[in-house]
Amino acid sequence: MKVEYVNPFITATINTFQTMLNVRLTAEKPALKTLPFPTFDVSGIIGISGDALGSIALSFPRLVALRVVTKILGTTVKIIGPEVSDAVGELTNIVAGNAKKDLGDLHISISLPNVIIGKQHQISNPRGAQSFIVPFKCELGGLALDICLKTE
Amino acid sequence: MKLLLVDDSSTMRRIQRNVLEKIGISDIEEASDGLEAIQKLREKPFDIVLLDWNMPNLDGLSTLKKIRATEGIKSVRVVMCTSESEKTKIIEAVKCGANNYIVKPFTPEVLKEKLHDAGVL
Numbered sequence: 159m160k161v162e163y164v165n166p167f168i169t170a171t172i173n174t175f176q177t178m179l180n181v182r183l184t185a186e187k188p189a190l191k192t193l194p195f196p197t198f199d200v201s202g203i204i205g206i207s208g209d210a211l212g213s214i215a216l217s218f219p220r221l222v223a224l225r226v227v228t229k230i231l232g233t234t235v236k237i238i239g240p241e242v243s244d245a246v247g248e249l250t251n252i253v254a255g256n257a258k259k260d261l262g263d264l265h266i267s268i269s270l271p272n273v274i275i276g277k278q279h280q281i282s283n284p285r286g287a288q289s290f291i292v293p294f295k296c297e298l299g300g301l302a303l304d305i306c307l308k309t310e
Numbered sequence: 311m312k313l314l315l316v317d318d319s320s321t322m323r324r325i326q327r328n329v330l331e332k333i334g335i336s337d338i339e340e341a342s343d344g345l346e347a348i349q350k351l352r353e354k355p356f357d358i359v360l361l362d363w364n365m366p367n368l369d370g371l372s373t374l375k376k377i378r379a380t381e382g383i384k385s386v387r388v389v390m391c392t393s394e395s396e397k398t399k400i401i402e403a404v405k406c407g408a409n410n411y412i413v414k415p416f417t418p419e420v421l422k423e424k425l426h427d428a429g430v431l
Contacts, residue, residue: 177415178325231324241321248319251364252414255393265396270318270364 166260202250247271344368363392
């Protein structure tokens with residue numbers, strides 16, 4: 159996986175949070191994902207096909223997910239339920255869709271989002287597929303983007 | 311002004327409805343996929359459809375093609391509102407009859423401008 163494919167996803171994540179939530183994200187240095195994998199409580203996952211195979215995931219600790227969805231909807235959300243699932247899935251969809259235009263010659267298609275809700279879950283990737291983790295910080299807390307793209 | 315808001319995400323429908331109401335469009339109905347949208351369009355007239363692309367059951371582009379091929383509903387104005395940001399996708403949608411195209415995420419100003427360009431406001 160080429161490192162240059164990571165930047166469009168970072169830019170798209172920052173842009174999405176700025177536009178939809180009026181929240182400024184700060185990206186930390188991307189790192190290769192290695193064991194032990196980081197754990198989260200809510201993750202939106204989009205499958206990628208076409209010139210590259212893989213997935214991207216936007217992952218949150220429980221409290222951050224609640225704060226993000228509260229901010230996006232403009233009403234207080236106190237439980238991890240359908241509202242959180244829908245909003246996290248849509249945020250992930252927008253990030254993936256936006257990054258596509260900046261991937262140069264790499265033409266990809268994105269799936270509909272799936273959302274995983276589970277305390278301290280990990281996301282594993284297919285054997286042999288490298289994955290980059292990009293941690294973000296903002297006023298609502300920390301979150302992370304997991305980018306796994308396998309190209310020929 | 312009667313508007314049909316088509317998006318599988320209830321979050322996006324809520325965000326878009328809030329923005330639309332702020333700019334004076336309050337006669338809004340919602341559909342969560344293309345099949346439901348086609349059904350609603352057949353039941354009553356709408357002035358404009360705000361249509362997402364990536365949806366289950368019937369996606370936005372297939373819905374647009376079906377609208378343009380169906381007597382009685384084919385002249386309704388359609389603005390695609392989607393995260394699909396590639397130029398090729400935008401061109402494809404316009405070729406299939408989209409009156410305008412909005413890339414998510416968008417600001418209220420952008421939505422207002424695109425609806426104006428599509429002849430709605």
